[in-house]
Amino acid sequence: MTDVAVLAERLIAWPSVTPASGPVFDELEAMLTPLGFEVERFVAGEEKVENLFAVRRGPPGSRHFAFAGHLDVVPPGEGWSATPFSPERRGELLYGRGAVDMKGAIAAMVAAVAEVPIDAGTISFIITGDEEGPAIHGTRALIDRIRARGDLPDLCLVGEPTSTVRLGDMIKIGRRGSVNIWLEVDGTQGHVAYPHLADNPIPKLVKMLEELGSIELDRGTEWFQASNLELTDLAVGNPATNVIPAKATARLSIRFNALHTGADLVQRVAEVAERHGGRALAMISGEAFLTPPGAFSALVADAIHAETGLTPELSTTGGTSDARFLKDLCPVIEFGLLNATMHKTDEAVALADLEVLARIYTRVARTALSHGSGATV
Incomplete structure (x- = not known):
């Protein structure tokens, strides 16, 4: 040979x-x-x-x-x-x-x-x-x-x-399939001493992530382990200590088995994001x-x-x-x-x-x- x-x-x-x-x-x-x-x-x-x-x-x-x-x-x-x-x-x-x-x-x-x-x-x-x-x-x-x-x-x-x-x-x-989802929540920037004049996006994002983190996608199949949703990034980018930020973002990665499609998972996350005043942008890397x-x-x-x-x-x-x-x-x-x-x-x-x-x-x-x-x- x-x-x-x-x-x-x-x-x-x-x-x-x-x-x-x-x-x-x-x-x-x-x-x-x-x-x-x-x-x-x-x-x-x-x-x-x-x-x-x-x-x-x-x-x-x-x-x-x-x-x-x-x-x-x-x-x-x-x-x-x-x-x-x-x-x-x-x-x-x-x-x-x-x-x-x-x-x-x-x-x-x-x-x-x-x-x-x-x-x-x-x-x-x-x-x-x-x-x-x-x-x-x-x-x-x-x-x-x-x-x-x-x-x-x-x-x-x-x-x-x-x-x-x-x-x-x-x-x-x-x-398993793979999808990455970027989450964004807009607010209104303002002084921390006057919160009624601002709209803080961070509590909304935290509640959104709490709901997403509580989801059990499935328990696996004969040939696949359970699907998992993981938080991979969380950012505000606020250098000031006395300013309520205008935006908060996060990123999720989902590895999913054949019980799901990427599009269905994106839709499910988007619905949660919308309930908390946010939006979801996704990239499906591949299906299971x-x-x-x-x-x-x-x-x-x-x-x-x-x-x-x-x-x-x-x-x-x-x-x-x-x-x-x-x-x-x-x-x-x-x-x-x-x-x-x-x-x-x-x-x-x-x-x-x-x-x-x-x-x-x-x-x-x-x-x-x-x-x-x-x-x-």
């Missing part, structure tokens, strides 16, 4: 803090083209987010399996024991920003497809440079392009780091989704067990990922490396895990493509 660690080093070596573009995509294209992939790249949005769709076509009528992920990374931060974008092997580990989340997984995908014959079926890569950012002009723009091309996959695997203690102990079959346990999850679990001896837990925990968009194309599952060091200083991946992950991905792709046209997986 191709040396997956070398592939990972080549990707890590290019600084690609979100939104990513340019050299790191050049590197991935240089890996895929010799393997027979047709590569399309385009830039979207004012942030100039780069996206890549690469496809290697199998025989007419064959199944289409997609790997998906992102080449952008979070800022490295301070305190690294080595240069974040100079990959370094120390003992059994490979250090560098993106080693886990998720350049290592993309390297494993490339190594995997090199072991899958072209006549096995169609394989594609759906890769964005904006997963760690606003995610507005990344995977969503890719989905529009894929639909316009008519290259819809039958199944998709996202390489997010899902493992917790050992590689292969968990896969994600769904995610579930790929029900079945043939696809069993296929991935079998591949993991064959290489590790583990039977993975099927989970919907954690934050959001671009799977929240990709589920509109086809059934999607997430599986990747250990998540212990993602987004941290000295992010690192075990070299042995990279090799095992590549073999698992090879098994998944081969099996997913082997069912033939029209088969249900």
Whole structure:
């Protein structure tokens, strides 16, 4: 098999803090083209987010399996024991920003497809440079392009780091949705000694937040933990000690399961805000989704067990990922490396895990493509 660690080093070596573009995509294209992939790249949005769709076509009528992920990374931060974008092997580990989340997984995908014959079926890569950012002009723009091309996959695997203690102990079959809501209450500024001439917005906001905080959204479902509403910011911005402020604001974040939609939750919060003289402005980042346990999850679990001896837990925990968009194309599952060091200083991946992950991905792709046209997986 191709040396997956070398592939990972080549990707890590290019600084690609979100939104990513340019050299790191050049590197991935240089890996895929010799393997027979047709590569399309385009830039979207004012942030100039780069996206890549690469496809290697199998025989007419064959199944289409997609790997998906992102080449952008979070800022490295301070305190690294080595240069974040100079990959370094120390003992059994490979250090560098993106080693886990998720350049290592993309390297494993490339190594995997090199072991899958072209006549096995169609394989594609759906890769964005904006997963760690606003995610507005990344995977969503890719989905529009894929639909316009008519290259819809039958199944998709996202390489997010899902493992917790050992590689292969968990896969994600769904995610909770996410919505952020900004709350505002207007008042009338005035002197604290003359409150009858002013209108203090703070007590109204406090009562609003008290009511919102008392809401039990649900108690969870068979596959999802309970939805939760959290206060993430509270501000007045009043530098004066003797002035009643003109405005008070707060921000909420709701992570919700499949019992709700983002729009319904926004409406519910807006009604509470209006009762207390305020208003709500919202941004829905993604809806909850579930790929029900079945043939696809069993296929991935079998591949993991064959290489590790583990039977993975099927989970919907954690934050959001671009799977929240990709589920509109086809059934999607997430599986990747250990998540212990993602987004941290000295992010690192075990070299042995990279090799095992590549073999698992090879098994998944081969099996997913082997069912033939029209088969249900």
